[in-house]
Amino acid sequence: MTNYDIGEKIKMLEYHQKLLLKMVKETNLKFDFLIVEKSLSQKETGDILALCEKLSIDMKKQKAEGFVHFHPLFHEFQAGLQPKLEAREVIEACVEQGLFLPLMLEMKKYC
Secondary structure (H helix, E strand, O other): OHHHHHHHHHHHHHHHHHHHHHHHOOOOHHHHHHHHHHOOHHHHHHHHHHHHHHHHHHHHHHOOOOOOOOOHHHHHHHHHHHOOOHHHHHHHHHHHOOEEEEHHHHHHHOO
């Protein structure tokens, strides 16, 4: 297979991916949909999930210490996201899919 053939296959796959996204736009798996829509790699997705896990733990500790404002965690969340993503869209997708709910509901207050 030539480089040209590989390039054409990639273009076709990208086109088919766009069509598939249109077909499943009404899914409840909004975070997963966002990952595909923004063409994030498995590593990039893992980084986001690890960030959310870390911030969830941090928020739980801070709540136990009596914190009621979590704006610094929101800034850390924003800073840790891939440039392809906006905080609001990730938060909304996670809430819709039920991921990291306590954290995301708190982060939603700062969008």
